[in-house]
Amino acid sequence: MAHATTLDASRTTQTAPDAPPRQTTLTLFDDARPATVPARLPYSDDAPSRGGTLRLTNYIDATPIVTSYDSLNPFLLRGNAAPAAPILMFETLMQRSLDDVSTQYPLLADRVAIAPDRLSATFHLNPRARFSNGKPVTADDVVWSFECLSHAPTSPFYSGRYASIRAAHALDAHTVRFDFRAAERRAVLDAGDLYVFSRDWARTPTGGQHSFDQLATVSPIASGPYLIASRASNREIVYRRDPHYWGADLPVRRGMFNFDTVSFRLYSDAAAPLQAFRVGDIDAMFEGSAEQWTRNYSGPGFAAGTLHKQEFAEQGISAAQGLFFNLRRKKFQDRRVREAVGLALDYEWINRNMFFGQYERSQGFFDDSEFAARGAPGADELALLEPLRANLPPEVFGDVPPQPQTTGRNGLRRNLARAEALLESAGWHYRDGVLRDTSGVPFTIELLDDGTGMQRILMIIVRNLRMLGIDARLRIMDQTVINERLKHFDFDMTTLGYRAASVPGGELARRFGSEAAHTPGSENYAGVASPAVDALIAEVQHAQSEHALVAASRALDRVLRCERIMVPEWHITHARVAWNRRIAPPARVPKQYPWMDWVIGWWHAEPQNAHAQRQD
Known part of the structure; x- marks a missing residue:
């Protein structure tokens, strides 16, 4: 784990004898190494060229992928938000480091005071901070933003981030205090992550007030570096850098946001973005398909040096991708059934014949990090697990089970034989050509997919499930329809991925907490509702x-893996990025990053291209 950093003594001031010190750096743990606020983030170039246009396509960092948008408000549950709006238009009180997300530096706030009992924290706003309409960012705007983001109709993806905050109070124009529900160490970092926008965003021309859910079609008034320049349709949008952006000289913004304009063109056809890239309509591509990367990122453009491709290393926890069960379905509520279905994935054959050996089999939810379970639980783990023993599978207390393999002779056949035994023990018996339960109801599974490349792999799983007597079918649907079904948990199984966090924390309740299991639009797609899991999430937090x-x-x-809430698939420890020579990456790669946010925030136009486009 990359160690968090604490405030250097030279960065701490005392306002009164009994007042807590004011900090300019927030960290998760007090025992971490000290550091000052850097002059610039270490993965930012010192003097990148500025100007030019960055042309991008579907926002692949999103889960699920968005192929069209109908909302300018990225925080609502309803609809699909315009791509990249949070990074381009909105800012948080503090800025996380991509080298260590347990460290935050000043952004909208310039200092923080944490109460000795850790039940509250007071943020002081930078008096220079301005919204795009020229008005100062005030404590009243911060409080209003919190109130909007912590209640419906905000998406649980955002409201869940701030669940540790009980209330926000404006103490004066530039000072806001957050009261926390408990003395959690990460609660103050949750407050630092609060997105802030102007109360004027909701004002009508006649002086009235829109409700937050009515802001889907109103251009945001926020403090970020870009404004919306134009919209051609629900598939195209152009952002223009705000010439009056207030924070350009902040240490956390130096070397960032180097393009004059950032444009998006979204495609519903999965093959169209690559073709657009090859002819020069798109500047950067992240490739998720090993076959595409191996076979289709070549040709005259690459040979001539017009197009480049590179695999950029990523460190930290690997993203958790798998075929998720919907545990709300009765047929999936028996762990033996879920284990049996997992035995139908012939990963070794798929990786060898379809992925060119480029992937690693995923095991759990914190792969490639010290947070991943290994072997038998140690004494510290047992101290947490023993009080929960009655609600846990017995295998939790043994060696963590590895994912099944199909190497060696008859490997798949052995796994399917094991699956048959598990299904029979769970009450599913083969009769009249299909598995049936004790009531005679056949076992059916619908695998939901958008048809953008996974279907050929899913058909292998379908074939193997049918060999077990399960009536498995692949259902191809438009991604927009799938998004709505996922929001309302209307699916049997589908492939999903969780973006990795460098440090496990607040995202866990959104993904695996009981409350989220019953909240439409939450990230708890599987529907995990376990008091034991809730208790361990609380221990993490x-x-x-x-x-x-x-x-x-x-x-x-360990518990999540033994509960088998998904069939783990595969992951890579690098990002496959291809780009046009019009743009260029910074000299240093951060440790962990959403690839498109990294391109938008830290890449730049090649000097001659920046100059030429400014002249146009």
Whole structure:
């Protein structure tokens, strides 16, 4: 784990004898190494060329992928938001580091005071901070933003981030206090992550007030570096850099946001973005398909040096991708059934014949990190698990089960024989050509997919499931329809991925917490509703040291893996990025990053292209 950093003594001031010190750096743990606010983030270039246009396509960092948009408000549950709006138009109180997300530096706020009991924190706003309409960012705007983002109709993806905050109070024009529900160490970082926007966004021309859910078609008034320049349709949008952007000289903004304009063109045809890239209509591509990367990123453009491709290393926890079960379905509520279905995935054959050996088999939810469960639980884990034993599978207390393999002779056949035995023990018996339960109801599974490349792999799983007597079918639907079905948990199984966090934390309740299981639009797609899981999530969030965090995370990973809420698929430890020579990456790659946010925030136009486009 990359160690968090704490405030250097030279960065701490005392306002009164009994007042808590004001900090300019927030960290997760007090025992981490000290550091000052850097002059610029270390993965930012010192003097990148500025200007030019960055042309992008479907926002692949989103889950699920968005192929069209109908909302300018990225925080609503309803609809699909315009691509990249949060990074381009909105800012948070503090800025996370991509080298260590347990560290935050000043952005809209310039200092913070944490109460000794950790039940509140007071943020002071930078008096220079301005919204796009020229008005100052005030504590009243911060409070209003919190109130909007912590209640419906905000998407649980955002409202869940701020669940640790009980209330926000404007103490004066530039000072806001957050009260926390509990003395959690990460609660103040959750407050630092608060997106802020102007109360004027909701004002009508006649002086009235829109409700938050009515802001889907109103251009945001926020403090970020870009404004909406034009919209051609629900598939095209152009952002223009605000010439009056207030924060360009902040340490956390130096070397960032180097393009004059950033444009998006969204495609519903999965093959169209690559073709657009090859002819020069798109500047950068992230490729998720091993076959595409191997076979189709070549040709005259690459040979001539007009197009480049590279695999950029990523560190930290690997993204968790798998075929998720919907545990709300009765047929999936028996763990033996879920284990049996997982045995139908012939990963070794798929990786060898379809992925050119480029992937690693995923095991759990914190792969490639010290937070991943391994072997039998140690003493620290057992201290957390023993009180929960009655609600946990027995295998939790043994060696963590590896994912089944099909290597060796008759490997798949062995796995399917094991699956048959599990299904029979769970009450499913083969009769009249199909597996049936005790009432005679056949076992059916619909695998939901958008038809953008996974179907050929899913058909292999379908074939193997049918060999078990399961009536498995692949259902291809438009991604927009799938998005709506996922919001309302209307599916049997589908492939999903969770973007990795460098440090496990608030995202866990959104993904695996019982409350989220019953909240439409949440990230708890599987419908995990386990008091034991809830208790371990709380242990992670309440961890008072790095050692305690590792133990709690391993225990949680162990339980989730044994509960078999998904069939783990595969992952890579690098990002496949191809780009046009009009643009260029910075000199240094951060440790962990959403690839498109990295391109938008830190890449730049090649000097001659920046100059030429400014002249046009």
